[in-house]
Each structure stands twice: as structure tokens, then as C-alpha cells.
Amino acid sequence: MFVAGGGASGMMAAVAAAGRGLSVTVLEPNGRVGKKLRITGKGRCNVTSDCEPQEFLKSICSNARFLKSSLYAFPPSAVKDFFSEAGVPLKTERGERVFPVSDNANDIADALEKAAKSAGTVIRKERLLSIETVDGAVTGVKTDRGSFPCRAVIVCTGGRSYPGTGSTGDGYAIAESMGHTVTPIMPSLVPLEAEPMCAQLQGLSLRNVALSLYRGDKLIYREQGEMLFTHFGVSGPLVLTASTFIRQGSVRDYRLTLDLKPALTPEKLDERLLRDFSENKNRDFVNSLDALLPKKLIPVMVERSGIPPRTKVNTVSREQRLRLRDLIKCFPIRLVDFRPLSEAIVTAGGVDVSQIDPRTMESKLVRGLYFAGEVLDVDGRTGGFNLQIAWSTGFAAGRSVLKKE
Numbered sequence: 001m002f003v004a005g006g007g008a009s010g011m012m013a014a015v016a017a018a019g020r021g022l023s024v025t026v027l028e029p030n031g032r033v034g035k036k037l038r039i040t041g042k043g044r045c046n047v048t049s050d051c052e053p054q055e056f057l058k059s060i061c062s063n064a065r066f067l068k069s070s071l072y073a074f075p076p077s078a079v080k081d082f083f084s085e086a087g088v089p090l091k092t093e094r095g096e097r098v099f100p101v102s103d104n105a106n107d108i109a110d111a112l113e114k115a116a117k118s119a120g121t122v123i124r125k126e127r128l129l130s131i132e133t134v135d136g137a138v139t140g141v142k143t144d145r146g147s148f149p150c151r152a153v154i155v156c157t158g159g160r161s162y163p164g165t166g167s168t169g170d171g172y173a174i175a176e177s178m179g180h181t182v183t184p185i186m187p188s189l190v191p192l193e194a195e196p197m198c199a200q201l202q203g204l205s206l207r208n209v210a211l212s213l214y215r216g217d218k219l220i221y222r223e224q225g226e227m228l229f230t231h232f233g234v235s236g237p238l239v240l241t242a243s244t245f246i247r248q249g250s251v252r253d254y255r256l257t258l259d260l261k262p263a264l265t266p267e268k269l270d271e272r273l274l275r276d277f278s279e280n281k282n283r284d285f286v287n288s289l290d291a292l293l294p295k296k297l298i299p300v301m302v303e304r305s306g307i308p309p310r311t312k313v314n315t316v317s318r319e320q321r322l323r324l325r326d327l328i329k330c331f332p333i334r335l336v337d338f339r340p341l342s343e344a345i346v347t348a349g350g351v352d353v354s355q356i357d358p359r360t361m362e363s364k365l366v367r368g369l370y371f372a373g374e375v376l377d378v379d380g381r382t383g384g385f386n387l388q389i390a391w392s393t394g395f396a397a398g399r400s401v402l403k404k405e
């Protein structure tokens with residue numbers, strides 16, 4: 001049997017299938033396996049999230065119900081055991097994020113390769129082009145090297161983000177050619193393009209701010225943490241997570257607001273402003289905010305407040321001060337678009353899971369055809385959730401492939 005793709009899900013599928021004594025060949029056009037895996041978690045690889053499956057499922061953005069059975073069969077605790085037994089000790093950091101103790105993603109990819117090879121898996125530098133079937137069952141694969149007979153193939157070709165790693169979206173067309181529906185693919189965990197004001201703030205990184213995402217007037221997401229202004233808009237952990245909530249309509253239908261002082265109630269912030277103003281009463285307004293706001297933000301804040309910068313602080317009216325307070329608590333950022341799919345951490349959408357058996361990952365349309373990993377329409381937030389999706393679905397496919405025969 002063949003596994004197409006030597007990424008996270010493909011290698012886990014290969015280990016599980018070869019461990020059952022099956023003859024497994026992984027087709028990986030890069031030759032070297034795990035090219036994306038090696039850059040995950042900024043080179044440290046956030047392997048999984050150290051939590052119970054029911055808690056884990058709350059961080060799945062689409063098709064959590066489909067994931068349930070494979071996740072329970074191979075949960076984060078099993079992934080931790082797997083890598084520890086494969087010689088890669090793991091540690092759990094803040095937010096239940098699990099990393100190798102070595103902080104080196106290569107150790108995870110190398111361990112998978114070693115486990116697959118020692119179970120007899122062959123890895124070939126080859127690209128899957130199409131799948132041959134007779135009477136609704138897989139009979140062979142066509143690759144860039146030729147045609148080869150087989151009774152099963154697990155498609156683990158990943159999404160379409162970071163195409164330089166090999167994930168160029170081939171699996172979507174292959175799935176469609178087999179009669180499968182592919183739901184629209186879109187970037188997720190992706191920076192957002194926003195109004196030109198952001199470019200003025202380029203490089204400004206904010207900690208302990210609260211970011212809110214609205215669709216119209218409806219609050220969809222609010223969290224406290226870090227974000228970053230860039231030449232195109234906004235990025236950083238809060239923004240990447242916010243992007244996973246933008247699933248309907250256009251990005252322009254959504255807007256962000258930033259609470260720059262989430263620890264202060266509006267009343268407390270007003271008291272703070274009054275105190276700062278009384279200490280600076282003979283200074284220009286533009287020079288009175290240094291203690292309260294990052295330097296880079298002050299010109300933008302002054303402009304948006306509508307208070308002339310050279311106004312003497314002791315002449316700022318109550319109304320003006322309250323407007324400034326509201327702006328600090330609720331700084332609006334107009335959104336324009338996602339950054340391109342190529343810059344997204346994951347691809348949302350993919351092979352429609354209603355046509356896949358959630359226990360085995362086998363196609364309900366073609367016998368012997370399986371899908372696992374990001375090619376499926378399942379994705380999660382940051383924190384190790386997307387790799388766990390790859391481990392659980394890859395393991396389910398490898399454990400089930402050719403079982404009946």
C-alpha cells in the first residue's frame with residue numbers, strides 16, 4: 001500500500017500501518033520527510049496540547065464531531081507516550097503546549113522517520129499524480145515515475161499553506177477526481193491586512209492587551225495577550241487566533257477593537273488620565289501621554305482623539321478626555337483581507353468529512369482510499385491542535401487500512 005505525503009499525518013499513518021506488518025511505501029516529492037514539521041512551533045514543534053479529548057475538541061474550528069472518534073483512539077496522552085518511547089522526551093509549557101525537551105522540531109521528524117523505517121517502510125522521492133480504481137476500489141497509483149498496482153492509498157498531502165514545504169494542495173484535485181467534494185479552502189491562523197494606519201505603527205508589539213473581533217455588532221472573540229502591527233496590518237498570537245473565527249462572508253464584514261488597558265475599568269482609566277494630566281498640566285497634550293502609551297502609538301492616538309496636539313493639558317475638556325479614554329479602551333482597526341493562503345499556518349476547508357468514515361478515515365465512495373491530516377476539512381487553533389489532528393487521523397488510517405482483507 002502507498003501513503004502519499006511524508007508529513008506529520010503521512011508518517012504517523014506509515015508507522016501505524018507498517019507496525020501491523022503491512023508493506024508500506026511513502027511517496028514524498030521532497031525526498032526528505034517532514035519539511036513542514038521541521039519548521040513548526042518556530043523550529044521547536046508544538047507537538048500537541050496536553051489536555052483531555054473533550055477539552056481538546058473545544059479548540060477545533062471545524063468538524064470537531066468528525067474528529068472525536070480518532071482523537072479518543074489516539075489522544076494527546078498517546079502521542080506523548082509515542083514520542084517518549086521513540087526517544088524524544090517531551091515537556092509541557094504554559095497553555096498546555098507540549099514541546100520536545102530539546103526544543104528541536106527535527107527530533108520529532110527524525111523519530112517518525114526512524115520508527116517508520118525500522119517497521120519496514122520504504123520512502124521514495126516521488127509525487128502521487130492520480131489513483132486508479134476498478135469497480136469502486138483502488139487498484140493502483142500513478143506517480144511521476146510510473147504506475148504501480150496497490151489495494152490501498154492514504155492521501156496525506158496536507159493543505160495549501162507554506163507551499164515551499166511541499167504542501168501545494170495536490171490532494172484536493174486527487175480527491176475531486178475520485179468523486180469527493182472539497183469544501184472551499186481558505187487561510188486560517190493567518191495575519192490580517194488592515195487599514196493604512198497600521199503601517200504607521202509597523203513594528204509595534206503589544207503585550208497584555210485585549211483584542212475583540214466583531215461581525216457587525218456581534219462580539220465573536222475576545223482574548224487577552226500579544227499582538228503586533230506590521231506594514232500590511234496586524235499579526236501576532238491574538239490576531240492569528242482571531243482569524244480562525246472569520247469563516248463567513250468577507251473579512252471586511254469583521255472589525256477589531258483593541259483594549260490597551262484591559263486591567264483598568266473605564267472609571268479607573270479616567271482617574272489615571274486625570275492624575276497624568278494634573279502632573280502635566282502646563283505641557284502640550286501630545287507630550288502628556290508618555291507614561292500611559294507606547295511612544296509609537298501616541299501620534300495615532302492624538303490624531304484619532306481629535307484633540308489638537310498643541311492643546312495645553314489644563315484646557316482639555318472633560319468631553320475630550322472621556323473620548324480619549326474610550327479610544328484607549330476601544331481602539332478600532334478596520335480589516336481589509338486575509339494575508340494570502342501561502343502565509344497561513346493552516347488551510348481551512350478541504351475534503352468533505354461527510355464522505356469519510358470517522359473511525360477509519362476510509363472514503364465512503366472508493367474502497368481502499370483513505371485521507372488524513374490537513375487535506376481533510378478539519379482544523380484547529382494554535383497550541384498543538386493541528387498536529388494532533390494529523391497524528392490522530394493518520395494513526396486511524398494506518399491502523400485501519402486493509403484491515404478486512
Ligand SMILES: Cc1cc2nc3c(=O)[nH]c(=O)nc-3n(C[C@H](O)[C@H](O)[C@H](O)COP(=O)(O)OP(=O)(O)OC[C@H]3O[C@@H](n4cnc5c(N)ncnc54)[C@H](O)[C@@H]3O)c2cc1C
Nearest residue numbers: 005007008009040041046128157158166373374384386387
Ligand atoms: C510555520 C508553521 C508552523 C506551524 N507550527 C505548528 C505547531 O507548532 N503545532 C501545530 O500543531 N501545528 C503547527 N502547524 C500546522 C501543522 O504543521 C500542519 O497542520 C501539519 O503539518 C499538517 O500535517 P499533514 O501531514 O496533513 O501535512 P504536511 O505536514 O503539510 O505534509 C504534507 C506532505 O505531503 C507532500 N505532498 C504534497 N503533494 C504530494 C503528492 N502529490 N504526492 C506525494 N506527496 C505530496 C508534501 O511534500 C508534504 O511533505 C504549523 C504550520 C506552519 C506552516
